Amino acid sequence: MADSNARQQPEACPWEGQQDPFAGATGLLTRVGGTPLVKLRRVGRDRLGTAVELFLKLESFNPSGSVKARAALAIVLDARRRGLLRDGVTLLDASSGNTGIAYALISATLGYPLCLCLPANASIERKRLLRAYGVEVVETDPLEGSDGAILEARRRAAEQPDRYCYLDQYNNPWNWRAHYASTGPELWRQTDGGITHLVASLGTSGTFVGTARFLRAINPEVRCVAVQPDSPFHGIEGLKHMETSLVPGIWDESSAHQQLAVPTEPALQLVGELAREEGLLVGSSTGAALYAALQLGAELSAGQIVVVSPDSGERYLSEEHLWNRS
Numbered sequence: 001m002a003d004s005n006a007r008q009q010p011e012a013c014p015w016e017g018q019q020d021p022f023a024g025a026t027g028l029l030t031r032v033g034g035t036p037l038v039k040l041r042r043v044g045r046d047r048l049g050t051a052v053e054l055f056l057k058l059e060s061f062n063p064s065g066s067v068k069a070r071a072a073l074a075i076v077l078d079a080r081r082r083g084l085l086r087d088g089v090t091l092l093d094a095s096s097g098n099t100g101i102a103y104a105l106i107s108a109t110l111g112y113p114l115c116l117c118l119p120a121n122a123s124i125e126r127k128r129l130l131r132a133y134g135v136e137v138v139e140t141d142p143l144e145g146s147d148g149a150i151l152e153a154r155r156r157a158a159e160q161p162d163r164y165c166y167l168d169q170y171n172n173p174w175n176w177r178a179h180y181a182s183t184g185p186e187l188w189r190q191t192d193g194g195i196t197h198l199v200a201s202l203g204t205s206g207t208f209v210g211t212a213r214f215l216r217a218i219n220p221e222v223r224c225v226a227v228q229p230d231s232p233f234h235g236i237e238g239l240k241h242m243e244t245s246l247v248p249g250i251w252d253e254s255s256a257h258q259q260l261a262v263p264t265e266p267a268l269q270l271v272g273e274l275a276r277e278e279g280l281l282v283g284s285s286t287g288a289a290l291y292a293a294l295q296l297g298a299e300l301s302a303g304q305i306v307v308v309s310p311d312s313g314e315r316y317l318s319e320e321h322l323w324n325r326s
Protein backbone atom coordinates (compact mmCIF):
# COMPACT_ATOMS: atom_id res chain seq x y z
CA MET A 1 0.00 0.00 0.00
CA ALA A 2 1.45 3.35 -0.97
CA ASP A 3 0.58 6.37 1.16
CA SER A 4 1.60 10.00 1.34
CA ASN A 5 0.15 13.18 2.77
CA ALA A 6 2.68 15.49 1.16
CA ARG A 7 1.25 17.61 -1.67
CA GLN A 8 2.98 18.12 -4.97
CA GLN A 9 2.22 21.19 -7.05
CA PRO A 10 1.53 20.52 -10.72
CA GLU A 11 4.30 21.89 -12.91
CA ALA A 12 2.07 24.26 -14.86
CA CYS A 13 -0.88 25.35 -12.73
CA PRO A 14 -3.79 26.13 -15.08
CA TRP A 15 -5.50 28.81 -13.01
CA GLU A 16 -4.74 32.44 -12.47
CA GLY A 17 -3.12 33.18 -9.13
CA GLN A 18 -1.99 29.55 -8.89
CA GLN A 19 -3.10 29.22 -5.25
CA ASP A 20 -2.81 25.87 -3.52
CA PRO A 21 -6.52 25.02 -3.01
CA PHE A 22 -5.81 23.85 0.55
CA ALA A 23 -3.62 26.81 1.60
CA GLY A 24 -4.76 28.11 4.99
CA ALA A 25 -6.15 24.76 6.20
CA THR A 26 -5.39 24.10 9.87
CA GLY A 27 -5.90 21.27 12.38
CA LEU A 28 -7.94 18.32 11.16
CA LEU A 29 -8.39 20.01 7.78
CA THR A 30 -4.68 19.53 7.02
CA ARG A 31 -5.44 15.80 6.87
CA VAL A 32 -7.57 16.10 3.73
CA GLY A 33 -5.96 14.10 0.91
CA GLY A 34 -3.09 11.65 1.13
CA THR A 35 -5.46 8.65 0.92
CA PRO A 36 -4.21 5.07 0.36
CA LEU A 37 -4.03 3.27 -2.96
CA VAL A 38 -4.65 -0.49 -2.69
CA LYS A 39 -4.16 -3.18 -5.31
CA LEU A 40 -6.98 -5.66 -5.88
CA ARG A 41 -5.84 -9.29 -5.46
CA ARG A 42 -8.99 -11.27 -6.25
CA VAL A 43 -12.00 -9.36 -7.56
CA GLY A 44 -11.97 -9.36 -11.37
CA ARG A 45 -8.71 -11.33 -11.64
CA ASP A 46 -10.37 -14.01 -13.79
CA ARG A 47 -11.32 -11.30 -16.29
CA LEU A 48 -7.91 -9.61 -16.53
CA GLY A 49 -4.55 -10.52 -18.06
CA THR A 50 -1.70 -11.13 -15.59
CA ALA A 51 0.02 -7.86 -16.55
CA VAL A 52 -3.09 -5.78 -15.87
CA GLU A 53 -3.13 -4.34 -12.34
CA LEU A 54 -6.18 -2.79 -10.75
CA PHE A 55 -6.00 -0.30 -7.86
CA LEU A 56 -8.61 1.44 -5.71
CA LYS A 57 -7.96 4.96 -4.38
CA LEU A 58 -9.70 4.79 -1.00
CA GLU A 59 -11.22 8.21 -0.49
CA SER A 60 -13.12 7.10 2.61
CA PHE A 61 -9.85 7.79 4.47
CA ASN A 62 -10.44 11.54 4.18
CA PRO A 63 -11.80 13.50 7.17
CA SER A 64 -15.61 13.31 6.72
CA GLY A 65 -15.19 9.90 5.07
CA SER A 66 -15.36 10.71 1.37
CA VAL A 67 -13.70 12.17 -1.70
CA LYS A 68 -15.82 15.29 -1.27
CA ALA A 69 -13.64 16.58 1.59
CA ARG A 70 -11.19 17.74 -1.09
CA ALA A 71 -13.66 19.82 -3.12
CA ALA A 72 -15.57 21.14 -0.09
CA LEU A 73 -12.38 22.33 1.62
CA ALA A 74 -11.09 24.07 -1.51
CA ILE A 75 -14.47 25.76 -2.09
CA VAL A 76 -14.87 27.03 1.49
CA LEU A 77 -11.27 28.25 1.72
CA ASP A 78 -11.72 30.14 -1.56
CA ALA A 79 -14.87 31.83 -0.20
CA ARG A 80 -12.92 32.80 2.92
CA ARG A 81 -10.00 34.17 0.89
CA ARG A 82 -12.45 36.30 -1.11
CA GLY A 83 -13.94 37.78 2.09
CA LEU A 84 -17.40 36.24 1.53
CA LEU A 85 -17.63 34.66 4.99
CA ARG A 86 -18.65 37.75 6.95
CA ASP A 87 -20.18 37.51 10.44
CA GLY A 88 -23.77 36.27 10.34
CA VAL A 89 -23.50 34.61 6.94
CA THR A 90 -24.71 31.01 6.46
CA LEU A 91 -22.98 28.66 4.05
CA LEU A 92 -25.45 27.16 1.55
CA ASP A 93 -25.30 24.39 -1.05
CA ALA A 94 -27.11 21.41 -2.52
CA SER A 95 -25.63 17.99 -1.93
CA SER A 96 -26.74 14.41 -2.35
CA GLY A 97 -24.89 13.74 0.89
CA ASN A 98 -21.12 13.39 0.84
CA THR A 99 -20.34 17.02 0.01
CA GLY A 100 -22.83 18.00 2.67
CA ILE A 101 -21.07 15.91 5.30
CA ALA A 102 -17.72 17.38 4.23
CA TYR A 103 -19.11 20.93 4.43
CA ALA A 104 -20.59 20.07 7.83
CA LEU A 105 -17.24 19.04 9.25
CA ILE A 106 -15.46 22.01 7.69
CA SER A 107 -18.04 24.61 8.72
CA ALA A 108 -18.09 23.25 12.29
CA THR A 109 -14.29 23.38 12.36
CA LEU A 110 -14.18 26.96 11.08
CA GLY A 111 -17.23 28.16 13.04
CA TYR A 112 -19.80 28.97 10.30
CA PRO A 113 -23.47 27.90 10.22
CA LEU A 114 -24.47 25.68 7.27
CA CYS A 115 -27.74 25.09 5.40
CA LEU A 116 -27.97 22.13 3.01
CA CYS A 117 -30.63 21.19 0.46
CA LEU A 118 -30.82 17.46 -0.29
CA PRO A 119 -33.35 15.01 -1.72
CA ALA A 120 -35.55 13.57 1.04
CA ASN A 121 -34.60 10.02 0.00
CA ALA A 122 -30.88 10.45 0.83
CA SER A 123 -29.85 7.64 3.17
CA ILE A 124 -30.86 7.87 6.82
CA GLU A 125 -27.21 7.64 7.91
CA ARG A 126 -26.42 10.75 5.90
CA LYS A 127 -29.25 12.81 7.29
CA ARG A 128 -28.41 11.77 10.85
CA LEU A 129 -24.78 12.66 10.35
CA LEU A 130 -25.69 16.13 9.10
CA ARG A 131 -27.99 16.76 12.04
CA ALA A 132 -25.26 15.55 14.42
CA TYR A 133 -23.01 18.30 13.06
CA GLY A 134 -25.77 20.87 13.68
CA VAL A 135 -26.61 21.49 10.01
CA GLU A 136 -29.95 23.01 8.90
CA VAL A 137 -31.24 20.36 6.48
CA VAL A 138 -33.80 21.30 3.79
CA GLU A 139 -35.31 18.16 2.27
CA THR A 140 -36.44 18.41 -1.35
CA ASP A 141 -38.74 16.27 -3.52
CA PRO A 142 -37.12 12.83 -3.98
CA LEU A 143 -38.70 12.55 -7.43
CA GLU A 144 -36.64 15.55 -8.55
CA GLY A 145 -33.38 13.95 -7.35
CA SER A 146 -30.28 16.10 -6.94
CA ASP A 147 -31.67 18.62 -9.47
CA GLY A 148 -34.53 19.47 -7.08
CA ALA A 149 -32.00 20.18 -4.34
CA ILE A 150 -29.94 22.39 -6.66
CA LEU A 151 -33.00 24.42 -7.68
CA GLU A 152 -33.99 24.92 -4.02
CA ALA A 153 -30.48 26.13 -3.10
CA ARG A 154 -30.51 28.54 -6.06
CA ARG A 155 -33.93 29.84 -5.03
CA ARG A 156 -32.78 30.52 -1.46
CA ALA A 157 -29.55 32.18 -2.60
CA ALA A 158 -31.47 34.45 -4.99
CA GLU A 159 -34.13 35.38 -2.40
CA GLN A 160 -31.72 36.07 0.48
CA PRO A 161 -28.32 36.99 -0.95
CA ASP A 162 -27.25 38.72 2.30
CA ARG A 163 -28.05 35.73 4.45
CA TYR A 164 -26.33 33.05 2.39
CA CYS A 165 -22.94 32.39 0.87
CA TYR A 166 -23.91 29.99 -1.94
CA LEU A 167 -20.97 27.66 -2.53
CA ASP A 168 -22.40 26.08 -5.72
CA GLN A 169 -20.21 22.97 -6.01
CA TYR A 170 -21.65 22.20 -9.47
CA ASN A 171 -20.27 25.39 -10.99
CA ASN A 172 -17.38 26.23 -8.68
CA PRO A 173 -13.94 25.80 -10.31
CA TRP A 174 -12.34 25.05 -6.91
CA ASN A 175 -14.17 21.72 -7.05
CA TRP A 176 -12.03 20.36 -9.92
CA ARG A 177 -8.98 22.39 -8.88
CA ALA A 178 -8.87 20.51 -5.56
CA HIS A 179 -8.36 17.29 -7.53
CA TYR A 180 -5.93 18.80 -10.01
CA ALA A 181 -3.73 19.86 -7.10
CA SER A 182 -4.13 16.79 -4.86
CA THR A 183 -5.76 13.60 -6.24
CA GLY A 184 -3.91 13.74 -9.56
CA PRO A 185 -0.41 14.25 -8.08
CA GLU A 186 -1.08 11.59 -5.43
CA LEU A 187 -1.96 8.99 -8.08
CA TRP A 188 1.08 9.91 -10.11
CA ARG A 189 3.36 9.50 -7.08
CA GLN A 190 1.67 6.39 -5.70
CA THR A 191 2.05 4.53 -9.00
CA ASP A 192 5.59 5.90 -9.57
CA GLY A 193 4.28 7.42 -12.77
CA GLY A 194 3.05 4.02 -13.96
CA ILE A 195 -0.71 4.75 -14.06
CA THR A 196 -2.09 3.96 -17.54
CA HIS A 197 -5.84 4.45 -16.91
CA LEU A 198 -7.98 6.59 -14.61
CA VAL A 199 -11.56 5.47 -14.02
CA ALA A 200 -13.87 7.72 -11.99
CA SER A 201 -17.62 8.23 -11.74
CA LEU A 202 -19.47 11.50 -12.32
CA GLY A 203 -21.53 13.43 -9.79
CA THR A 204 -20.57 17.08 -10.02
CA SER A 205 -17.69 15.72 -12.19
CA GLY A 206 -15.07 17.56 -10.08
CA THR A 207 -13.14 14.40 -9.16
CA PHE A 208 -12.92 13.19 -12.72
CA VAL A 209 -12.25 16.52 -14.45
CA GLY A 210 -9.54 17.72 -12.04
CA THR A 211 -7.73 14.38 -11.77
CA ALA A 212 -7.90 13.72 -15.51
CA ARG A 213 -6.66 17.21 -16.39
CA PHE A 214 -3.63 16.76 -14.13
CA LEU A 215 -2.78 13.26 -15.36
CA ARG A 216 -3.19 14.24 -19.01
CA ALA A 217 -0.94 17.28 -18.44
CA ILE A 218 1.80 15.24 -16.81
CA ASN A 219 1.54 12.29 -19.25
CA PRO A 220 -0.73 12.57 -22.31
CA GLU A 221 -0.66 8.76 -22.60
CA VAL A 222 -2.80 8.24 -19.48
CA ARG A 223 -6.31 7.25 -20.65
CA CYS A 224 -9.13 8.83 -18.66
CA VAL A 225 -12.51 7.10 -18.51
CA ALA A 226 -15.62 8.76 -17.04
CA VAL A 227 -18.44 6.62 -15.67
CA GLN A 228 -22.18 7.36 -15.52
CA PRO A 229 -25.25 5.29 -14.68
CA ASP A 230 -26.92 3.87 -17.80
CA SER A 231 -30.37 5.19 -16.90
CA PRO A 232 -32.00 8.19 -15.19
CA PHE A 233 -33.66 5.76 -12.75
CA HIS A 234 -30.49 4.19 -11.42
CA GLY A 235 -29.68 3.04 -7.89
CA ILE A 236 -26.18 4.43 -7.52
CA GLU A 237 -26.10 7.19 -4.92
CA GLY A 238 -23.95 10.22 -5.71
CA LEU A 239 -23.94 9.79 -9.51
CA LYS A 240 -25.62 11.80 -12.25
CA HIS A 241 -27.10 10.58 -15.51
CA MET A 242 -25.88 13.62 -17.44
CA GLU A 243 -28.16 13.34 -20.44
CA THR A 244 -31.27 13.80 -18.28
CA SER A 245 -29.85 16.06 -15.54
CA LEU A 246 -28.89 19.68 -15.03
CA VAL A 247 -25.37 19.45 -16.44
CA PRO A 248 -22.76 20.84 -13.99
CA GLY A 249 -20.99 23.94 -15.31
CA ILE A 250 -17.62 22.36 -14.46
CA TRP A 251 -18.26 19.21 -16.54
CA ASP A 252 -15.81 19.12 -19.43
CA GLU A 253 -16.44 16.26 -21.82
CA SER A 254 -13.12 16.83 -23.53
CA SER A 255 -11.28 15.76 -20.35
CA ALA A 256 -12.51 12.19 -20.96
CA HIS A 257 -11.03 9.90 -23.63
CA GLN A 258 -13.99 7.62 -23.15
CA GLN A 259 -17.31 7.53 -21.29
CA LEU A 260 -18.92 4.32 -20.11
CA ALA A 261 -22.52 3.85 -18.98
CA VAL A 262 -22.95 1.28 -16.23
CA PRO A 263 -26.04 -0.71 -15.20
CA THR A 264 -26.93 -0.66 -11.50
CA GLU A 265 -27.23 -4.40 -10.73
CA PRO A 266 -23.73 -5.61 -11.70
CA ALA A 267 -22.25 -2.51 -10.02
CA LEU A 268 -23.97 -3.44 -6.74
CA GLN A 269 -22.85 -7.04 -7.18
CA LEU A 270 -19.23 -5.88 -7.28
CA VAL A 271 -19.70 -3.92 -4.06
CA GLY A 272 -20.52 -7.21 -2.30
CA GLU A 273 -17.55 -8.98 -3.90
CA LEU A 274 -15.16 -6.23 -2.74
CA ALA A 275 -16.39 -6.62 0.85
CA ARG A 276 -16.25 -10.43 0.92
CA GLU A 277 -13.18 -11.08 -1.19
CA GLU A 278 -10.94 -8.07 -0.57
CA GLY A 279 -12.12 -6.76 2.84
CA LEU A 280 -12.99 -3.44 1.19
CA LEU A 281 -16.35 -2.01 2.29
CA VAL A 282 -17.20 0.64 -0.30
CA GLY A 283 -20.24 2.54 -1.59
CA SER A 284 -22.16 1.74 -4.75
CA SER A 285 -20.44 4.35 -6.93
CA THR A 286 -17.17 2.44 -6.43
CA GLY A 287 -18.94 -0.64 -7.80
CA ALA A 288 -20.00 1.35 -10.87
CA ALA A 289 -16.46 2.58 -11.57
CA LEU A 290 -15.02 -0.87 -10.94
CA TYR A 291 -17.50 -2.44 -13.37
CA ALA A 292 -16.31 0.00 -16.05
CA ALA A 293 -12.66 -0.68 -15.17
CA LEU A 294 -13.19 -4.42 -15.62
CA GLN A 295 -14.77 -3.87 -19.05
CA LEU A 296 -11.79 -1.78 -19.99
CA GLY A 297 -9.20 -4.11 -18.44
CA ALA A 298 -10.57 -7.15 -20.27
CA GLU A 299 -9.38 -5.58 -23.52
CA LEU A 300 -5.84 -4.77 -22.32
CA SER A 301 -2.74 -6.95 -22.27
CA ALA A 302 -0.94 -4.73 -19.70
CA GLY A 303 -1.64 -1.65 -17.62
CA GLN A 304 -2.18 -0.03 -14.22
CA ILE A 305 -5.81 0.97 -13.88
CA VAL A 306 -6.76 3.23 -10.99
CA VAL A 307 -10.40 3.37 -9.86
CA VAL A 308 -11.44 6.20 -7.56
CA SER A 309 -13.48 4.84 -4.63
CA PRO A 310 -15.45 7.87 -3.37
CA ASP A 311 -16.72 6.56 -0.02
CA SER A 312 -17.32 3.67 2.38
CA GLY A 313 -20.14 1.13 2.43
CA GLU A 314 -20.73 2.02 6.08
CA ARG A 315 -22.59 5.04 4.78
CA TYR A 316 -25.23 2.75 3.21
CA LEU A 317 -25.70 -0.02 5.77
CA SER A 318 -29.45 0.66 5.98
CA GLU A 319 -29.80 -0.17 2.27
CA GLU A 320 -30.47 -3.87 2.56
CA HIS A 321 -30.58 -4.56 -1.17
CA LEU A 322 -26.88 -3.66 -1.30
CA TRP A 323 -25.77 -6.34 1.13
CA ASN A 324 -28.35 -9.14 0.78
CA ARG A 325 -27.05 -10.68 -2.42
CA SER A 326 -24.70 -13.58 -3.08
Ligand SMILES: Cc1ncc(COP(=O)(O)O)c(C=O)c1O
Binds near residue numbers: 203207238310311
Ligand atom coordinates in the same frame (compact mmCIF):
# COMPACT_ATOMS: atom_id res chain seq x y z
C1 LIG B 1 -20.78 8.40 -3.44
C2 LIG B 1 -20.30 9.35 -4.48
N1 LIG B 1 -19.68 8.87 -5.56
C3 LIG B 1 -19.23 9.68 -6.54
C4 LIG B 1 -19.41 11.05 -6.48
C5 LIG B 1 -18.93 11.89 -7.63
O1 LIG B 1 -17.94 12.81 -7.28
P1 LIG B 1 -17.87 14.19 -8.07
O2 LIG B 1 -18.92 15.09 -7.50
O3 LIG B 1 -16.50 14.70 -7.78
O4 LIG B 1 -18.10 13.90 -9.51
C6 LIG B 1 -20.06 11.59 -5.37
C7 LIG B 1 -20.32 13.03 -5.29
O5 LIG B 1 -20.94 13.52 -4.38
C8 LIG B 1 -20.50 10.73 -4.35
O6 LIG B 1 -21.15 11.20 -3.26
